[in-house]
Amino acid sequence: MSSLRNAISRRAHKERAQPSSRKKFGLLEKHKDYVVRAKAFHKKEETLRASLFKLKEKAAFRNPDEFYFQMIKTRTVDGVHKPESQANKYTQEELMLMKTQDIGYILQKLQSERKKIEKLTAVLHSVDNHPSNSHIYYAEDREEARELQSQASESRVTPPSGDIPDHIKRKTAASYRELEARNSRVNQLEKLYMEMSLKKELQKKGRKRKLREDELVCPTSKPVYKWRSERKR
Numbered sequence: 001m002s003s004l005r006n007a008i009s010r011r012a013h014k015e016r017a018q019p020s021s022r023k024k025f026g027l028l029e030k031h032k033d034y035v036v037r038a039k040a041f042h043k044k045e046e047t048l049r050a051s052l053f054k055l056k057e058k059a060a061f062r063n064p065d066e067f068y069f070q071m072i073k074t075r076t077v078d079g080v081h082k083p084e085s086q087a088n089k090y091t092q093e094e095l096m097l098m099k100t101q102d103i104g105y106i107l108q109k110l111q112s113e114r115k116k117i118e119k120l121t122a123v124l125h126s127v128d129n130h131p132s133n134s135h136i137y138y139a140e141d142r143e144e145a146r147e148l149q150s151q152a153s154e155s156r157v158t159p160p161s162g163d164i165p166d167h168i169k170r171k172t173a174a175s176y177r178e179l180e181a182r183n184s185r186v187n188q189l190e191k192l193y194m195e196m197s198l199k200k201e202l203q204k205k206g207r208k209r210k211l212r213e214d215e216l217v218c219p220t221s222k223p224v225y226k227w228r229s230e231r232k233r
Contacts, residue, residue, distance in 0.1 A: 015028075015030050015031070016028070070083075092203070095203070096200070096203060096204075099196065099199070099200045099203070100200070102196060103193065103196050103197060103200060106189060106192055106193050106196060107193060109189060110186065110189040110190065110193060113182055113185055113186045113189065114186060116182060117179065117182050117183060117186065120175060120178065120179050120182070121179065123175070124172070124175055124176065124179065137152070198223075198225075201225075202225065206227050206228065206230065207227070207228040208225050208226060208227045208228065209225065209226060210223055210224070210225055211224045211225065211226055
């Protein structure tokens with residue numbers, strides 16, 4: 001009987017779509033969508049209930065004699081803890097030390113980028129100017145050396161650019177893009193290094209003043225400072 005029941009074709013009942021008057025609200029939520037949304041809601045509800053239980057338990061078993069220094073270093077404003085200002089948290093010597101460490105890191109990165117640029121430039125120069133295959137000839141005397149040199153210059157043929165494989169062209173173009181990006185990064189690091197060095201020097205002791213535009217020998221858009229000469233012991 002079950003086989004005969006399954007053999008009879010039945011009408012597939014589908015869930016209705018969103019009415020045309022409610023198209024602005026998007027797709028009509030189906031039962032499976034409601035199940036996913038309900039599970040997510042109850043999961044969040046259970047998480048909040050567990051967190052609230054833990055907070056209540058922690059408050060019930062707290063130590064009344066508990067003390068830490070943050071209690072006297074903060075104040076409550078409308079139920080929210082506001083820590084004290086930490087503007088003078090570090091001394092001048094500590095700030096100078098941190099500034100020196102930052103400048104050292106920038107200088108290390110700058111030197112690393114310059115070495116990578118030199119290596120990449122050398123590789124691209126060798127690819128562009130030298131043929132892929134080379135032969136070494138040994139001559140007994142100068143006349144034979146001149147003859148071999150003349151023969152090599154006559155037989156040297158520069159391969160046309162159309163004979164270069166496509167993957168080599170793509171790698172070369174990618175290398176040139178990398179070289180351009182590294183040059184831009186070096187310029188940014190140099191600018192950052194100069195700005196950080198100037199800020200560090202301005203934090204040091206000594207009387208100094210900013211030069212006016214009419215006092216500059218070489219006009220520039222960047223600020224120029226002059227320190228007063230002091231007698232060193």
